Amino acid sequence: xxxxxxFVQGALEKGVRCDGRHLNAARHCEIExxxxxxxxxxxxxxxxxxxxVNVEAVAPYADRPREGMFxxxxxxxxxxxxxxxxxxVAARELGIDMSRKLERLLRSARxxxxxxxxxxxxxxxxxxxxxxxxxxVDGNVLDVAALVSVAALKYAKRPDVSIRGESIVLHAxxxxxxxxxxxxxxxxxxxxxxxxxxxxPVAAHSSKRASLLVLVDPTEDEERLCDAQLSxxxxxxxxxxxxxxxxxxxxxxxxxxxxxxxxxxxVRHLDGLFKHAWELANNGAPSxxxxxxxxxxxxxxxxxxxxxxxxxxxxxxxxxxxxxxPQAPKHADVIQGxxxxxxxxxxxxxxxxxxxxxxxxxxxxxxxxxxxxxxxxVLQSTKxxxxxxxxxxxxxxxxxxxxxxxxxxxxxxxxxxxxKKKVKR
Amino acid sequence: xxxxxxxxxxxxxxxxxDAAGLRMDGRRPSEIRVMRCVVGEGTFSPFGMGDDxxxxxxxxxxxxxxxxxxxxxxxxxxxxxxxxxxxxxxGALVNCEFAITALNVGGAxxxxxxYTKADRRSSEMAASxxxxxxxxxxxxxxxxxxxxVFVHVLQSDGGQLAAAINATSLAxxxxxxxxxxxxxxxxxxxxxAYYLADVTALEMRFHGAVLTVASTPSEHKxxxxxxxxxxxxxxxxxxxxxxxxxxxxxxxxxxxxAMHAYFAAVHRAHAPIRA
Amino acid sequence: xxxxxxAPNAAGVxxxxxxxxxxxxxxVLMTIxxxxxxxxxxxxxxxxxxxxxxEHADSHEMVALYAGTVRVDAGRNKVWVDCDHAKRYMPxxxxxxxxxxxxxxxxxxxVDIGGAETxxxxxxxxxxxxxxxxxxxxxxxxxxxxxxxAHRMMEPEISCILPGSNKSWLSGESELGPLQSEATxxxxxxxxxxxxxxxxxxxxDAMDSLNSAGxxxxxxxxxxxxxxxxxxxxxxxxxxxxxxxxxxTILIALTVQxxxxxxxxxxxxxxxxxxxxx
Numbered sequence: 001x002x003x004x005x006x007f008v009q010g011a012l013e014k015g016v017r018c019d020g021r022h023l024n025a026a027r028h029c030e031i032e033x034x035x036x037x038x039x040x041x042x043x044x045x046x047x048x049x050x051x052x053v054n055v056e057a058v059a060p061y062a063d064r065p066r067e068g069m070f071x072x073x074x075x076x077x078x079x080x081x082x083x084x085x086x087x088x089v090a091a092r093e094l095g096i097d098m099s100r101k102l103e104r105l106l107r108s109a110r111x112x113x114x115x116x117x118x119x120x121x122x123x124x125x126x127x128x129x130x131x132x133x134x135x136x137v138d139g140n141v142l143d144v145a146a147l148v149s150v151a152a153l154k155y156a157k158r159p160d161v162s163i164r165g166e167s168i169v170l171h172a173x174x175x176x177x178x179x180x181x182x183x184x185x186x187x188x189x190x191x192x193x194x195x196x197x198x199x200x201p202v203a204a205h206s207s208k209r210a211s212l213l214v215l216v217d218p219t220e221d222e223e224r225l226c227d228a229q230l231s232x233x234x235x236x237x238x239x240x241x242x243x244x245x246x247x248x249x250x251x252x253x254x255x256x257x258x259x260x261x262x263x264x265x266x267v268r269h270l271d272g273l274f275k276h277a278w279e280l281a282n283n284g285a286p287s288x289x290x291x292x293x294x295x296x297x298x299x300x301x302x303x304x305x306x307x308x309x310x311x312x313x314x315x316x317x318x319x320x321x322x323x324x325x326p327q328a329p330k331h332a333d334v335i336q337g338x339x340x341x342x343x344x345x346x347x348x349x350x351x352x353x354x355x356x357x358x359x360x361x362x363x364x365x366x367x368x369x370x371x372x373x374x375x376x377x378v379l380q381s382t383k384x385x386x387x388x389x390x391x392x393x394x395x396x397x398x399x400x401x402x403x404x405x406x407x408x409x410x411x412x413x414x415x416x417x418x419x420k421k422k423v424k425r
Numbered sequence: 426x427x428x429x430x431x432x433x434x435x436x437x438x439x440x441x442x443d444a445a446g447l448r449m450d451g452r453r454p455s456e457i458r459v460m461r462c463v464v465g466e467g468t469f470s471p472f473g474m475g476d477d478x479x480x481x482x483x484x485x486x487x488x489x490x491x492x493x494x495x496x497x498x499x500x501x502x503x504x505x506x507x508x509x510x511x512x513x514x515x516g517a518l519v520n521c522e523f524a525i526t527a528l529n530v531g532g533a534x535x536x537x538x539x540y541t542k543a544d545r546r547s548s549e550m551a552a553s554x555x556x557x558x559x560x561x562x563x564x565x566x567x568x569x570x571x572x573x574v575f576v577h578v579l580q581s582d583g584g585q586l587a588a589a590i591n592a593t594s595l596a597x598x599x600x601x602x603x604x605x606x607x608x609x610x611x612x613x614x615x616x617x618a619y620y621l622a623d624v625t626a627l628e629m630r631f632h633g634a635v636l637t638v639a640s641t642p643s644e645h646k647x648x649x650x651x652x653x654x655x656x657x658x659x660x661x662x663x664x665x666x667x668x669x670x671x672x673x674x675x676x677x678x679x680x681x682x683a684m685h686a687y688f689a690a691v692h693r694a695h696a697p698i699r700a
Numbered sequence: 701x702x703x704x705x706x707a708p709n710a711a712g713v714x715x716x717x718x719x720x721x722x723x724x725x726x727x728v729l730m731t732i733x734x735x736x737x738x739x740x741x742x743x744x745x746x747x748x749x750x751x752x753x754x755e756h757a758d759s760h761e762m763v764a765l766y767a768g769t770v771r772v773d774a775g776r777n778k779v780w781v782d783c784d785h786a787k788r789y790m791p792x793x794x795x796x797x798x799x800x801x802x803x804x805x806x807x808x809x810x811v812d813i814g815g816a817e818t819x820x821x822x823x824x825x826x827x828x829x830x831x832x833x834x835x836x837x838x839x840x841x842x843x844x845x846x847x848x849x850a851h852r853m854m855e856p857e858i859s860c861i862l863p864g865s866n867k868s869w870l871s872g873e874s875e876l877g878p879l880q881s882e883a884t885x886x887x888x889x890x891x892x893x894x895x896x897x898x899x900x901x902x903x904x905d906a907m908d909s910l911n912s913a914g915x916x917x918x919x920x921x922x923x924x925x926x927x928x929x930x931x932x933x934x935x936x937x938x939x940x941x942x943x944x945x946x947x948x949t950i951l952i953a954l955t956v957q958x959x960x961x962x963x964x965x966x967x968x969x970x971x972x973x974x975x976x977x978x
Contacts, residue, residue, distance in 0.1 A: 002800065002842075002886065002887050002888075002889075002938075003886045004840065004883070004885075004886075006883035007883050007884065007885065007886050007946055007949075009883070010883045010884060010946040011946035011947065011949075011950060014945070014946060014947050016946070016947050016950055017950075018886065018950055019950075019954070020950055020951070020954050097552070100545060100548075100549050104549075104653065108653040108654045108655075109654065109655055110654070110655070228560075230650070233652075235655075238657075238658055238659070239655045239656065239657055239658065240652065240655065240656040240658070240659065240661075240662050241652075241654070241655050241656075242652050242653065242654075243636070243650050243651065243652035243662075244650065244651055244652070245647065245648075245649055245650035245651075246552065246553055246556035246557070246649060247553075247555075247556025247557045247558075247559055247560050247648060247649060248556070248560055248648075249560065250560065250606075250640070250641050250644070250646030250647060250648045251646055251647050252645070252646055252647070253645070253647065253663070253666045253667070253670065256647060256650065256662075256666060257659065257662070257663055257666075260659050260662060261659060264659070
């Protein structure tokens with residue numbers, strides 16, 4: 001998709017964004033815990049990140065005997081997008097920049113208290129490291145990185161410890177169950193792209209709130225074209241855990257307040273998703289067989305298959321009949337290679353398609369989604385193809401939590417999990 | 426280190442604001458520290474002072490309480506070949522380097538942090554300063570040039586970033602670089618429902634939230650915003666922003682006075698020539 | 701690769717794949733017997749096994765190069781492999797492409813056409829352009845052009861001159877040329893196969909026959925019943941759209957883009973729902 005600044009501006013003035021969203025509509029978001037303790041994956045639109053947490057028992061720093069250690073790092077995979085592949089240095093710099101922001105957020109918001117990570121003061125403390133890998137970049141990666149790192153921390157466990165006289169015993173997993181890290185709260189970052197209403201230079205406009213267009217969950221194009229970005233970090237209790245606006249268009253205090261209240265709605269929604277995913281992860285099977293990373297790599301067909309349009313007759317077919325390999329088009333009306341039958345079953349509708357559907361008012365399609373498209377991963381569905389046709393759909397169409405307020409405007413999201421599946425091979 | 430921790434480490438050992446409504450250093454909550462600014466030739470620049478050809482085009486020294494920052498500006502000059510002009514770029518390239526010297530008296534800010542950590546924070550500070558000024562520097566006619574800003578923190582006692590931005594503003598004005606507006610910065614610490622303008626390192630020990638705001642004094646618009654630690658709700662943020670903007674206004678007065686003093690000195694120096 | 705002779709010998713070729721089969725690289729498509737007077741026409745995605753290695757020089761197996769669908773015309777011994785899911789464009793002469801000006805210099809432009817290399821567009825390569833009277837493009841402008849040079853050893857070249865047409869670029873009526881990059885136009889990326897399909901639809905004759913037959917089987921023809929828009933399809937997988945209203949542009953762009961993964965009845969449904977929102 002290629003758009004000019006003038007085009008984006010013109011469309012925004014009319015209240016629509018280039019992917020068909022409204023200004024304060026976020027993209028489809030998925031949170032997945034696992035497959036191992038301490039790892040998580042998050043998708044927001046086309047941006048994907050996974051994180052893993054590493055907990056080690058180490059000796060504390062001599063000058064800080066009563067504090068554990070915490071560090072966060074973000075890596076942007078060079079294969080995550082075209083510019084990252086062509087400009088590896090820029091990708092690395094983006095990673096370093098995000099590491100700093102993330103670490104500062106997690107430290108200053110005291111997600112983990114360093115004092116809580118002590119086993120025996122002066123002797124043994126926990127060293128916690130979060131490593132985030134950005135797998136695909138499609139805008140708003142800081143939000144994704146923050147969400148995935150908090151999810152991974154929440155899901156991480158450390159071995160249980162007991163102190164017998166002078167000796168410290170770290171129990172093996174068979175001996176005693178590991179315990180969760182003392183995560184105090186879960187802050188989320190909500191980034192806004194800000195556009196001045198007219199393309200005049202910074203100083204030229206003076207009217208207050210109306211002078212600014214505030215976009216939730218910006219895409220990469222919007223990030224590139226916008227006048228300023230503002231990141232608000234907030235937890236479910238409405239506590240503001242961080243704010244960051246680095247330069248760009250100068251804005252009024254009222255606009256900052258507007259952004260924080262929009263962020264509160266978004267955080268309520270994200271927290272709902274997070275809690276739901278958390279429940280599914282804890283009630284389901286302990287581990288999942290595989291990550292469903294980048295379906296576009298796993299499957300030879302593009303991942304952006306809008307299932308919203310799938311005709312019931314096609315979806316009612318037993319899964320075993322479907323083929324992953326493209327079926328030769330035999331009918332005259334089938335476009336070459338465009339055969340929808342050949343699509344791997346059960347791909348999530350793309351964010352674009354969902355937004356499109358919202359825009360077109362296709363509410364009924366939303367409702368029938370779970371039936372039409374069992375939420376299995378591409379990878380798994382290819383493998384479980386013959387295993388069972390009776391798998392219950394794990395897709396839950398979850399309404400936004402802030403249904404009373406403008407939370408409605410945020411995209412209805414679908415959480416999916418694959419935790420309950422057993423793969424027979 | 427250890428005795429200091431026992432004394433100041435726990436909040437509540439001494440209140441942030443005492444019964445008389447005064448802070449530990451005797452200020453009122455919304456009062457900023459005494460600000461001393463020196464612009465231009467008077468600064469003790471480590472870079473070839475007084476040499477017009479090789480010295481900085483602009484410099485400023487700012488003291489806010491015990492935080493002392495020196496900013497020097499070089500340029501606009503031709504871009505280094507390595508950073509050739511991007512096809513779509515408008516305006517000058519702003520480079521910023523930020524360094525914290527070993528002379529820190531505050532101690533609190535950098536105690537115990539390893540070199541790499543300090544380094545990481547420096548580059549973050551540099552990125553913030555760069556971002557704040559890129560928007561106000563008028564780029565017309567400077568498309569193929571670059572401006573280098575060097576900021577040295579000589580003493581640190583809280584509010585490093587704010588002091589650095591204030592010093593950079595003065596140095597850029599001194600260098601005669603066209604700016605859309607002055608950028609003034611101020612920090613606010615939020616401790617137990619008190620809004621403490623221009624917090625010191627000691628007050629940061631209360632584990633309150635620290636908000637750094639850079640704003641344009643003429644329009645009260647926010648250029649840069651950094652919040653560390655938690656604020657309980659949006660009203661607190663609203664109040665903190667108001668206090669910060671009032672603080673920025675105070676800072677602006679100090680900057681304004683410094684520039685007037687500078688001009689007065691320059692005119693005095695030039696007076697015999699004009700006469 | 702093919703032996704020349706007067707009469708094709710249809711019985712001679714032994715086929716290992718039939719039309720519509722899915723093949724992977726290295727799959728044998730056909731074996732050619734040692735017989736004189738046999739004509740075999742191979743298109744893209746097909747090569748002779750070990751054609752570069754001497755020991756295989758006597759091989760008569762034709763193998764696929766892409767993972768894709770085989771297209772066979774057995775009667776005329778024609779074979780090629782379609783790789784419709786591909787997104788990477790490889791220029792070939794006479795392709796119509798949508799390009800973005802990446803750089804400009806004294807006598808021309810460097811245009812990104814989505815291939816491995818940028819293409820050259822001469823400053824005078826516009827219909828009716830003279831030294832004094834020629835379009836001036838900016839970096840970022842979009843052009844609709846035809847590939848004139850595509851050679852593995854050379855930079856591709858494109859031109860906005862369409863042989864047989866004499867409409868000047870100045871009148872704005874020329875088929876090729878700068879696409880007005882106003883505030884209401886955008887382009888989307890689609891797969892190459894879909895772009896080719898769209899191009900056959902937007903091709904004048906096909907459009908007329910579709911409309912005259914009352915056949916509303918394509919997304920574009922459906923949308924065009926309700927909306928006025930300008931659309932340019934490049935076989936390099938770019939579809940450029942312009943309307944008077946950015947909202948409509950986005951609607952069309954998303955519909956056209958999302959339709960690429962759907963079957964035709966679903967495409968129709970998508971387009972109808974899109975229209976229903978108007």
